[in-house]
Amino acid sequence: MSNQFDVAVIGAGAAGMMCAAVAGQRGKRVVLIEHASKLAEKIRISGGGRCNFTNLHATPQNFLSQNPHFCKSALSRYTPQDFLGLMKRYRIAYHEKHKGQLFCDNSAEDIIQMLKAECSAGNVAWRMPCKVEAIGKNGDVFRIETDAGEVLANSVVIATGGLSIPKIGATDFGFRIAAQFGLKLIEPRPALVPLTFDDAAWQRFASLSGISLEVEVETGEKKTRGHFREDLLFTHRGLSGPAILQISSYWKPGDALTLNLVPEVDIAEALIKDKGAIKKNLDNQLAQWLPARLVEGWLLANDLKPDMKIADMQDKQLRRLGESLNKWTIIPNGSEGYRKAEVTLGGVDTKGLSQQTMMATQVPGLHFIGEAVDVTGWLGGYNFQWAWASGTAAGLAV
Ligand code: FDA
Secondary structure, eight states: OOOEEEEEEEOOSHHHHHHHHHHHHTTOOEEEEOOSSSTTHHHHHGGGGTOEEEETTOOGGGEEOSSTTTTHHHHHHSOHHHHHHHHHHTTOOEEEOSTTEEEESSOTHHHHHHHHHHHHHTTOEEEOSOOEEEEEEETTEEEEEETTEEEEEEEEEEOOOOSSOGGGTOOSHHHHHHHHTTOOEEEEEEESOOEEOOHHHHGGGGGGTTOEEEEEEEESOGGGOEEEEEEEEEOSSEEESHHHHHHHTTOOTTOOEEEESOTTOOHHHHHHHHTTTOOOBHHHHHHTTSOHHHHHHHHHHTTOOTTOBGGGSOHHHHHHHHHHHHSEEEOOOEEOOTTTOSEEEEEEOGGGBOTTTOBBTTSTTEEEOGGGBSOEEOTTTHHHHHHHHHHHHHHHHO
16 A cells, blocks of 8 residues: 555545545545544534535625635635535435525435545545544655655645534644644634523523524624624523524633624614503513513523513513513623534634645645634534635645
8 A cells, every 4th residue: 555645635534535536536645534433423413414515605704704705705716506516416305494404315425435436436536534643744754644654645634623523523633733834823712602691690591592583693892893694592501593503603711792682673662652552561561572482481591571561661670671581691601612612713824825725835735624713603504615625725736
């Protein structure tokens, strides 16, 4: 078995398999090295087992990075339509669920098998399970020390992903290699993750656990502002659901979130307007816009009696209640961390990478792709689109 290759790709996840297949099909001798014994676990568990593999509306605006322009080149050269072309060749059925999000009809396993077949079409050699212990560079050649012996390659592509879900193989390997070769890191932190609150402060809302509703949520200022309209889910520890996962990527410790629980209605105005005309109880009045259980819990949390008549309430009181629903401001104390995060924000600083080839500008032959790089997509198939696009950009360049 030869140990000399044109390209060694470390990490056989979404980006690594895509890159290896593209390079192999260009005639490069490629080895793909993966330390886990099960292939592409993140693809397998993604999208509830059906993999939200891309988003029809993906644009650079759907990604966070210290340099928002960095992702433009790769995303424009490998688009969601390109990935759909591949899916069609393999006759993999899919459907659109919500806002351009595409899922497999059958299972995420279809995508894993397709990428494996694409690697075979490029005669990619596999080392799996195989642990990379160290990477060095002698002249133009990289020496990769593994627990199955040494591998030599002219190019190395680091596709080891981010830190989320350590129990299925996530490591900081990519970040360590970046530091070793003098690249900077944008401090990583969990993103697309549920947010938590102080136990004592959350006690008031604990009874709302399980309630879900569409809300508007925002945080941050000007350039770093995030704003989404999605579903919110109350949990026994805090807030989750797509609205919170999305905003978590924009949230910084200490910052407040502002939520509008009834985006279509100015609650204070509506209640004040109805005061004269309607003799209804406060809870019945609110229940026309909100789930009854939320109304009950909300009134209790705000020290209001459900059976109060709005006609007997002062405008000031109704305004306060309206603001609590239309402009609920709350400060999380943290997140559920990498254990629950779908992605890692931050990573290898794009300042040190070429946006065309994903190569480290100061280390010829060393490339970084996928989630290891400081490019993080929104929830909704964007992160896989970045994996395919950055993997292809490097695969065409090595
Ligand atoms: P990825 O993590 O896929 O692959 C990295 C590979 O490197 C792994 O196989 C790992 O074992 C290997 N590795 C790590 N260290 C190594 C080492 N030292 N030596 C050798 N190998 C090593 N995105 C999306 O667009 N749509 C979705 O539906 C979802 N759903 C989703 C659900 C859940 C639960 C999670 C956790 C994440 C998602 N995501 C997602 C995010 C998406 O899974 C993620 O962004 C991509 O998998 C990133 O692809 P990469 O190839 O960069 O890393």
